[in-house]
Amino acid sequence: MRFFDLWSMSSSNLWKRKVRTILTVLGVVIGTASIVVMISLGLGLSESMMKEIEENGGLTTITVYPGESNSFEEDNTDKLLTDELVETIQNIDHVDVASPVLNINVIGKYGSYENSYINVMGMTVEALEKMGFELKEGTIPQRDVGRLQFLYGNQVLAEFYSSKGGSSYWETGELPDIDLMNDSIFIIFDADAYWNVQYNDGSAGYGDDSGTPVTPPKKYLVETCGVMAGGPEDYNQYSWNVYCDIDLLTTQLKKVFKNKAIPGQPTTSSGKPYKELYYNSIYVNVDNIDNVTTVQKEIVELGYQAESNMEWVESQQRQYGYIQAVLGGIGAVSMLVAAISITNTMMMSIYERTKEIGIMKVLGCDLRNIQTLFLMEAGFIGLIGGVVGVTLSYCISGVINIVVNKMGTEMQLSYIPFWLAAIGIIFAVLVGMAAGFFPSLRAMRLSPLAAIRNE
Amino acid sequence: MAEKKEEAVIRVKDLYKIYRVGDSKVRALNGVDFSIYKGEFCAIVGTSGSGKSTLLNMLAGLEKPTKGEIIIAGEHMETKNENQLVKFRREHIGFIFQSFNLLGTMNALENVALPLTFQGMDKATRLARADKVLDLVNLKKHKKHKPNQMSGGQQQRVGVARALVVNPEIIFADEPTGNLDSNTSEEVMNLMKRLVREQKQTLVMVTHDNHLASFADRIFHIKDGKIIKIEDTREENKEQE
Numbered sequence: 001m002r003f004f005d006l007w008s009m010s011s012s013n014l015w016k017r018k019v020r021t022i023l024t025v026l027g028v029v030i031g032t033a034s035i036v037v038m039i040s041l042g043l044g045l046s047e048s049m050m051k052e053i054e055e056n057g058g059l060t061t062i063t064v065y066p067g068e069s070n071s072f073e074e075d076n077t078d079k080l081l082t083d084e085l086v087e088t089i090q091n092i093d094h095v096d097v098a099s100p101v102l103n104i105n106v107i108g109k110y111g112s113y114e115n116s117y118i119n120v121m122g123m124t125v126e127a128l129e130k131m132g133f134e135l136k137e138g139t140i141p142q143r144d145v146g147r148l149q150f151l152y153g154n155q156v157l158a159e160f161y162s163s164k165g166g167s168s169y170w171e172t173g174e175l176p177d178i179d180l181m182n183d184s185i186f187i188i189f190d191a192d193a194y195w196n197v198q199y200n201d202g203s204a205g206y207g208d209d210s211g212t213p214v215t216p217p218k219k220y221l222v223e224t225c226g227v228m229a230g231g232p233e234d235y236n237q238y239s240w241n242v243y244c245d246i247d248l249l250t251t252q253l254k255k256v257f258k259n260k261a262i263p264g265q266p267t268t269s270s271g272k273p274y275k276e277l278y279y280n281s282i283y284v285n286v287d288n289i290d291n292v293t294t295v296q297k298e299i300v301e302l303g304y305q306a307e308s309n310m311e312w313v314e315s316q317q318r319q320y321g322y323i324q325a326v327l328g329g330i331g332a333v334s335m336l337v338a339a340i341s342i343t344n345t346m347m348m349s350i351y352e353r354t355k356e357i358g359i360m361k362v363l364g365c366d367l368r369n370i371q372t373l374f375l376m377e378a379g380f381i382g383l384i385g386g387v388v389g390v391t392l393s394y395c396i397s398g399v400i401n402i403v404v405n406k407m408g409t410e411m412q413l414s415y416i417p418f419w420l421a422a423i424g425i426i427f428a429v430l431v432g433m434a435a436g437f438f439p440s441l442r443a444m445r446l447s448p449l450a451a452i453r454n455e
Numbered sequence: 456m457a458e459k460k461e462e463a464v465i466r467v468k469d470l471y472k473i474y475r476v477g478d479s480k481v482r483a484l485n486g487v488d489f490s491i492y493k494g495e496f497c498a499i500v501g502t503s504g505s506g507k508s509t510l511l512n513m514l515a516g517l518e519k520p521t522k523g524e525i526i527i528a529g530e531h532m533e534t535k536n537e538n539q540l541v542k543f544r545r546e547h548i549g550f551i552f553q554s555f556n557l558l559g560t561m562n563a564l565e566n567v568a569l570p571l572t573f574q575g576m577d578k579a580t581r582l583a584r585a586d587k588v589l590d591l592v593n594l595k596k597h598k599k600h601k602p603n604q605m606s607g608g609q610q611q612r613v614g615v616a617r618a619l620v621v622n623p624e625i626i627f628a629d630e631p632t633g634n635l636d637s638n639t640s641e642e643v644m645n646l647m648k649r650l651v652r653e654q655k656q657t658l659v660m661v662t663h664d665n666h667l668a669s670f671a672d673r674i675f676h677i678k679d680g681k682i683i684k685i686e687d688t689r690e691e692n693k694e695q696e
């Protein structure tokens with residue numbers, strides 16, 4: 001038989017038994033829709049998890065902190081972060097980049113605007129390149145410029161307040177009138193000294209316990225090399241910070257503080273700074289997600305603290321895995337029920353058509369054609385059910401997302417990518433054909449004598 | 456006789472069919488031997504339960520013999536598997552049923568074209584051929600009718616057309632007029648006889664009616680699974696002339 005004849009014969013057979021076909025298709029519709037919607041929920045959840053991870057820094061990043069000091073000696077520098085340690089970590093297998101991180105809080109000034117709490121992070125240019133900032137304008141700090149350059153996070157601008165008493169962005173919704181890229185921003189590195197001057201100006205006569213001379217600290221013009229992409233409310237791990245080259249930063253700080261201790265650096269019991277610079281943290285980038293845990297363990301074994309997103313991600317993944325399994329299971333059960341109902345429908349139809357099948361065999365219809373005829377009928381039921389089911393899934397998914405968004409979350413809880421829709425339909429057809437396989441064998445094996453017997 | 460030296464289209468040798476019903480055995484066919492020659496119209500006559508249908512079913516490859524050989528158009532039927540039997544029927548055999556067995560959802564034309572569909576013929580060609588054959592059986596006006604819109608005689612003529620449409624070498628008919636009144640029966644018998652004569656086809660018909668059997672060239676009388684007599688009406692006719 002020609003394919004088209006098989007096709008039109010089996011589809012007209014379904015058409016003849018409209019009500020039964022529709023009822024059977026309905027089962028497949030429900031089965032397909034529940035599987036697709038269930039998987040879409042799982043996908044939506046893990047999608048939003050991935051987004052969250054990106055906001056919290058990449059998956060391949062480990063941050064190293066000083067080891068917990070277990071001795072009570074004050075000038076214990078045993079587990080502090082040194083260049084030597086950076087070197088050691090760099091040499092661990094699978095470590096791509098290890099960079100010291102030095103951070104210091106500075107004050108930024110532009111005209112009457114002031115940002116009194118800028119967190120400056122000094123890192124190697126290599127590491128900055130690795131972090132993959134998205135920039136609105138400019139570049140990340142360059143290697144060979146020889147002067148200090150700042151890369152501003154997208155939320156830093158909003159923290160500039162007008163010292164004339166104007167209100168902040170957070171109250172008015174208006175950003176300060178500063179072009180970070182082109183305006184000259186002055187930076188005060190010695191924030192303590194600055195506050196001392198402010199304090200003494202404001203309430204003269206109050207005794208200064210340290211007795212330091214009250215000269216205002218020097219302001220430095222620091223060039224901006226770039227600004228990160230994003231608005232004042234788009235948070236990510238970097239958006240509050242300012243990044244710069246660590247070597248240039250230390251040079252600058254040594255110049256500013258001379259013999260004094262740089263804020264945040266440990267001091268000897270007599271209050272003197274150490275010769276060596278200790279870092280606040282070490283940024284470590286690992287070549288592959290799979291190696292993060294190993295590297296992290298190795299660093300911890302060295303006696304330092306190491307943090308990564310891995311543990312959190314793993315627990316999240318496990319959790320979403322459970323949710324997906326449960327949801328998928330519900331879908332699978334309804335699909336199984338649909339499959340059973342297809343088998344049942346096909347069996348009924350074969351019992352009714354025993355005579356017809358017998359006649360076809362007497363008239364010389366190929367056994368394989370008979371089997372194909374019934375497989376196609378079952379496949380048709382699956383196909384129609386699959387197409388309608390996927391369409392229904394898109395509707396349900398839309399409704400779920402609208403409801404969830406009304407409740408105030410912005411995430412897309414249900415997400416049906418094209419491949420899921422395609423797989424849903426293919427799966428429904430396969431389930432239909434699998435459910436029709438046994439009946440089709442039965443039809444093939446029916447005796448042609450059924451046609452001869454007179455009822 | 457010169458005719459008997461012609462090639463046998465059907466050759467049956469020592470054929471047995473034994474059914475087991477519980478502990479007892481039913482010998483539906485109990486040693487049957489005969490030959491049917493090309494272009495012959497043969498009738499198998501006997502009382503109900505004598506084994507006529509069993510014999511015909513085995514000739515058409517619908518049932519396996521317990522023992523014996525059936526050679527049709529040079530091929531052994533008893534050694535073929537079901538697939539091969541279906542293929543053989545599709546290519547060599549036409550079948551006319553007692554209860555017409557037309558498909559209720561198809562009209563006359565489509566019913567006649569059905570065996571051609573099984574041969575993989577394209578739609579236009581097979582409908583054209585079915586159309587011609589329906590003209591042959593005088594059903595010009597009923598081509599678009601569904602079976603339930605036709606009389607028994609008309610339905611059986613569609614049945615005859617369906618058997619003839621593939622232009623088979625052999626046509627089997629099991630009580631083809633069993634569901635028809637006597638006038639219509641004669642009509643259909645005459646039609647079948649005329650058509651197979653014109654196209655030099657071999658027709659094997661089963662009936663319990665001696666009168667209807669007398670339309671045939673040769674009559675096989677069967678009783679309790681054995682052929683007890685073979686009558687040749689052509690010799691009688693010749694003698695009468």
Ligand SMILES: Nc1ncnc2c1ncn2[C@@H]1O[C@H](COP(=O)(O)OP(=O)(O)O)[C@@H](O)[C@H]1O
Pocket residue numbers: 474475476481482483501502503504505506507508509510
């Ligand atoms: N499938 C079967 N199982 C058991 N006995 C059968 C079967 N088919 C036919 N018979 C028996 O074989 C004998 C011949 O049957 P059948 O060929 O149908 O007779 P006829 O067509 O001449 O009336 C009968 O006795 C019948 O009961």
Ligand SMILES: [Mg+2]
Pocket residue numbers: 507508509
């Ligand atoms: Mg019978």
